[in-house]
Amino acid sequence: MRLFKLFLFGIFLVVFWSCSDLGDPLQVPEIEVSTSLNFDSVSLEDSTEATLQISNDGTLALILDSLRITGTDSADFQFTSQLADSKEIAPKGNLNITIRFKPSALGAKTAALNIFSNDPDNPSLTVSFTVGNVLVSYATQIQPIFTTNCTSCHGVPNGLYLTSYDNLMIGNSNNGPVITAGDADNSVLVQKILGTAGFGGRMPADNPSYFDSHQDELQLIKDWIDEGAQDN
Ligand code: HEC
Numbered sequence: 001m002r003l004f005k006l007f008l009f010g011i012f013l014v015v016f017w018s019c020s021d022l023g024d025p026l027q028v029p030e031i032e033v034s035t036s037l038n039f040d041s042v043s044l045e046d047s048t049e050a051t052l053q054i055s056n057d058g059t060l061a062l063i064l065d066s067l068r069i070t071g072t073d074s075a076d077f078q079f080t081s082q083l084a085d086s087k088e089i090a091p092k093g094n095l096n097i098t099i100r101f102k103p104s105a106l107g108a109k110t111a112a113l114n115i116f117s118n119d120p121d122n123p124s125l126t127v128s129f130t131v132g133n134v135l136v137s138y139a140t141q142i143q144p145i146f147t148t149n150c151t152s153c154h155g156v157p158n159g160l161y162l163t164s165y166d167n168l169m170i171g172n173s174n175n176g177p178v179i180t181a182g183d184a185d186n187s188v189l190v191q192k193i194l195g196t197a198g199f200g201g202r203m204p205a206d207n208p209s210y211f212d213s214h215q216d217e218l219q220l221i222k223d224w225i226d227e228g229a230q231d232n
Helices: 002-023 138-149 165-170 188-194 215-226
Strands: 036-039 048-056 062-070 077-079 087-089 094-101 112-117 124-131
Touching: 036 048, 048 062, 048 087, 062 077, 062 094, 087 094, 094 124, 138 165, 138 215, 188 215
Parallel strands: 036 124
Antiparallel strands: 048 094, 062 087, 062 112, 077 094, 112 124
16 A cells, blocks of 8 residues: 555656646747858948848747947947837747948948847847958049049050049059059069169159058058959
């Protein structure tokens, strides 16, 4: 008889244990998101987009209270679509968020996305943005330098003419191509500006010391060549 009672108690324990498990009192939302979002290299004045996936690995709806872009360069990043104040992601569901990066200046960028949610373990998360290079733009930064300082002489298709990207790259000079993509130091155009070409004078011929007081413009030309001399 005692053995039978023990047997009943055993059954009771097994049933109790499985019931409490079925009830699962610990229903929680669980946010899953990568810790960084990568943006490609982009030219100044141009833009690029990257998409972040936020998933709910939990058993209860995940509610995103707010998504905020923060950091020194936050103004260069925008959501591509207006987000509702609070977003809900069903269990095992996910939400894609696309962010556009449009650099307002050259140089490194610091920004991140802060996510506030009802996940008890991660009520606030930060996704940091990593950005490729912000590339110099030929159209908006280089051609204007040539138009201001060079085309008075190099403005007709008679030898080197600097009125457009295509005309520059034809390399129709007395000394062959003047741009070696990816290598500013070995580009005749840079050497002519520095006076190291080994022939003729420093450019611009009518104001040879111009770039001594405009180092920033010379640096743009060099960077643009080192970045591959793209038509951007
Ligand atoms: C006042 C006229 C004048 C201006 C302005 C001028 N150049 Fe020149 N450029 C010349 C002459 C003349 C030559 C040929 C003689 C020589 O190589 O120095 C030349 C040659 C060159 C060459 C060598 C091309 C070849 O055929 O071998 C390059 C590269 C060049 N210039 C770039 C520039 C750039 C870049 C600017 C503007 C920042 C500029 N030049 C402004 C008159 C000018």
